[in-house]
Amino acid sequence: MFKVPDHQVAGHRASQGVLGPLIDDSGRFYKPLQSDERGSNEVVFYTQFSSNKEIPNHIRKFFSVYYDTQLIEASDGSGLLPHLVLEDITSTRTNPSIMDVKIGSRTWYPQASEDYITKCLMKDRQTTSLPLGFRISGLQIYGSEQSGYWKPDKKRVLGFTAEDVRVVLRKFVSSNSSDDFGTEPDCAFAAAVYGGSTGILAQLLKLKAWFEDQTIYHFYSCSVLMVYEKEPILNGKSPSAAVKLVDFAHVLDGQGVIDHNFLGGLCSLIKFISEILKDQPHDLTKDNSGSEIACANDCNKI
Template identity: 60%
Template sequence: MFKVPDHQVAGHVAGVGKLGPLVDDSGRFYKPLQDGKRGTEEVSFYESFTSNTKIPENIRKFFPIFYGTKIMKASTGTEHPHIVLQDLVSSRVSPSVMDIKIGSRTWAPEATEAYITKCLKKDRESTSVSVGYRLSGLRVFINDESGFYKPERDIMRKAGPDDVKLFLMKFVSSNPESEPDCSLAGSVYGGLNGILSQLLELKAWFEDQTMYHFYACSLLFMFEKGSALKGATTNAQVKLIDFAHVTEGKGVIDHNFLGGLCSLIKFISDIIPDKNHHENGQIEPQTAD
C-alpha cells in the first residue's frame, strides 16, 4: 500500500533502514516527524495554519492539505509518527520539479548559537546570502526515452548566482542537458496561470502578512512537459513546503522570505521572453536573450 515517492527532489530519501517519506495510492504523502522540536513544530504549524481563519483562500491553495498525524510502520520497518499531507505530484505524469529554499537566512533569530553557526555557513557557501535563495533539488523531464535530467546534489550545492540562473532556464528548456533554449518559458513561467503570476500572488500576501516567518521553507515548482508536448497546458504550479522552522511573525512581515521571493521573481521575469505574449499556456519555442 505504501511506497517510496517517485518524484522527490530534495530531503531524506526512504530506503533500507533509512527514514523517508512514503506515499499511498489515494494521494496522501506521509512525512516522518523529524527529531525533537523540528517535528513537533512542523505539526504545530500545520495545525495553526489549517485552523487560521485569517488565511485568504487564494493563499491556502499554495500549501499542501494537512490530514493530521499518524503513527505507522516507517520505511525503516519500525513504528514512527508521520505527518499526513496531500501528495502534491500523485496526479501528475512525469512532472518536472524544482525545490527552491527561500530566504538569505535559514535560521530564526531565536535559534541556538550552534544552529545559527551551522546554517550561516551553509547560507554563505550557497547562493542564499548572495541571491536570497538556493536550489535544493531539480528534476526535469526530457522525453519518454531519455527520462529525467537530475543534476547531482553536490552540483546544486556548489551552484553560484549564474548557475542558479542557468538551472532556472534549464527547467523550462526542451533539452536541459545542452544549451537552454527556454522553449517552455512562456507557457510555464509566463501566462495568466503561470508560475510568475502565482509568485506575484504570494508576494502580495507576504507584503502584508505578519503572522508567520517561514525560515528554511521551500517553494516547489511543478509542471508537465509531457502534456505540453501533446498540446495541453503545462499545469504549472507553485507550492510551499517544509515548515519545521516557521516562527510567529509577532506583527512584523517576513522580510527575509519576501526579499528572496522578490529576487526569484526578478530572475524568472527576465527569462520570460516577452511578458505581453504567450499568455495562453501553449508552447511556442523561444530563445532567451
Template identity: 70%
Template sequence: MLKIPDHQVAGHQARDGKLGPLIDDSGRFYKPLQNDERGSREVAFYTCFSFNTEIPDRICRYFPLFHGTQPLEASDGSGLHAHLILEDLISTHVHPSVMDIKIGSRTWYPQASEDYIQNCLRKDKEATSLQLGFRISGLQAYESAESGFWKPDKKLVSSFDVEDVWSSLKRFVSSNPVSDVEPDSSLASVVYGGSDGILAQLLNLKAWFEDQTIFHFNSCSVLVMYEKKTAKEGISQAKVKLIDFAHVVDGQGVIDHNFLGGLCSLIKFISEILTQGTV
C-alpha cells in the same frame, strides 16, 4: 501500500535504510516528524494554518492539504514513528518536472542554538542564499522517454553559483534539459508566463507576504512543478506550493522580510527569463 516517492528532489529520502517520507496510491504523502521541537513546531503550524480564518482561500491553494498525524512503520526499520499526513503534490503527474527552491538569505530560526546557526550560516554562504536570497535545493526536468530526466545530484546542486542557478532556471523549462547544449527555454512562456503560470502565482504569494505578519517562514521552500506533455501543447497546469514548515515561528506582527526578499529575488530571475524569451 506505502512506497518510496519516485520524484522527490530534495530533503531526507527513504532509501538505503534511512528515515524519509512515503506515499500511497490515494494521493497522500507521509512525512516523518523530527523527534525534537522541529517536529512539534511543524504539526503546530499545519494545525494553526488549517483553522486560521485570516488566511484567504487564494493563499491556501499554495499549501499542501493537511490530514493530521499518524504513527506508521518507519522507512528505516526502527518501528512506529509519528508521520504528518499531507497531500501528495505530484500524485497526478506522470513525468513531473519539479524544482525545490529554499527561500531566504537566512535559513535559521531565532531560537536556534549557536551551533545550529553557524551550521546554517556556513551552508548559506556556500550556496547562493546570502547572495540571492534563495538557493536551489534539488530539481529534475523531464525530456523524453528515451532521455528521461535531467536530475543533478545533491552534491552538485549544493555547489551551484549564481550562473548555475540562472542556467538551471532556464534548463528547467527547456525542450533539451538533458543535453549539454545551451538550454533553449522553449517552454518558459507556457510554464513561467501566462495568467496562472509560475510567475503569476509567485506574484500572488508576494502580495500576501507584503502584508501578512502571522508567520515567519524560516528555511521553507517553494516547490514548482509542471508536466512537460501538457506544456508542449500550450497548457501550463504549472503549480507552486510552499513546503517544509519545521522552522516557522510566530510573526509577532512583523512582516517576514527574509522570506519576502528571497521571493522577490526569485521573481526577478524568472521575469528576466521571460523577458529574454527563447535563446
C-alpha cells in the same frame, strides 16, 4: 500500501536504515515527524494554519492539504513512527519536472542554538542563499521517454553558482534539458510554464502580494516547490504549473512584523524568472505576460 516517492528531489530518501517520506496510492504523502522540536513545530503549524480564518482562500492553495498525523511503519525499519499526512502534489502527474527552492538569505531562526546558527550560516555563505536570497535544494527535469530525467545529485546542486542558477531556471523550461551544462537552454516552454495568468510567475506574484502584508508568520528554511509537466504543452494543453510552499519546521510567530527575509528571497526568485520571460517572444493579445513582468519589476522596491 506504502512506497518510496519516485519524485522526491530534496531531503533524505527513504530506505532500509534511512528515515524518509513515503506515499500511498490514494494521493497522500507521509512525512516522518522529527523527534526533536522540529516535528512538533510542524504539527502545530499545520494545525493552526488549517483553522486560521485570517488566511485568504487564494493563499491556501499554495499549501498542501493537511490530513492530520498517523502512526505508520517507518522506512528505516525502526517500527511505528508518527508521520504528517499531507497531499501528494505529484500524484496526478506522470512525468513532472520539479524544483525545490529554499527561500531566504538567512535560513537560521532566532533563538536557535549557536551550533545550529553556525552550521546554517556556513551553508548560506557557501551557497547562493546569502548573495541571491534563495538557493536551489534539488530538482529533476523531464526530457523525454528516451532521455528520462536530468537530476543532478545533492553535492552538485549545493555547488551551484549564481550563474548556474540562471542557467538551471532556463533549463527547467527548455526542451533540450536532458544534458548537463553543455547546451544553451532553448527556453521552449518558458511562456507556457512561467508566463500567462496561471503560470508560475503569476502565482509567485500572488504570494509576494500576501507576504507584503502578512505579519502572522515568519518562515525560516521554507521552500517554494515548482512543478509542471511538458507533455500537455506538446499537445496544446496547459502544463498545470503549480507553486507550493513546503517545510514548516521553523515557522515562528510573526509578532506583527513583515517577514522581510522570506519576502526578499521571493522577490529575488521572481526577478530571475521575469528576466527569462523578458527574453521570450510572446503575444500580449493572448496573455498578460507583459503586465506580469511589469508587476515583477516592483520587486526592485523591496
